[in-house]
Amino acid sequence: MTILQIAREEKRLSIAQLAREAECHQSLISQVERGFRKPYPKFRKAVSKALDVGEDVLFMPSGHCRTVELKDVVGVANAN
Numbered sequence: 001m002t003i004l005q006i007a008r009e010e011k012r013l014s015i016a017q018l019a020r021e022a023e024c025h026q027s028l029i030s031q032v033e034r035g036f037r038k039p040y041p042k043f044r045k046a047v048s049k050a051l052d053v054g055e056d057v058l059f060m061p062s063g064h065c066r067t068v069e070l071k072d073v074v075g076v077a078n079a080n
Helices: 003-010 015-022 026-033 041-051
Strands: none
Touching (some): 003 026, 003 041, 015 026, 026 041
């Protein structure tokens, strides 16, 4: 699970809602959250701003999403 997904869910935003706020396509958010695509800098900045979470919290220096083991996640409702 990515920190991006955790932050989005804790803000109670759907992928569609975050996409509107970050002005990007839903599929891009989905692909980034699942690790299928490396986000570009403009995306990282827009998503960080929309979620009000530091870019360095959501993304590694390489640009990829930071991840956590599901067992280590605290405060996420309805973890699947």
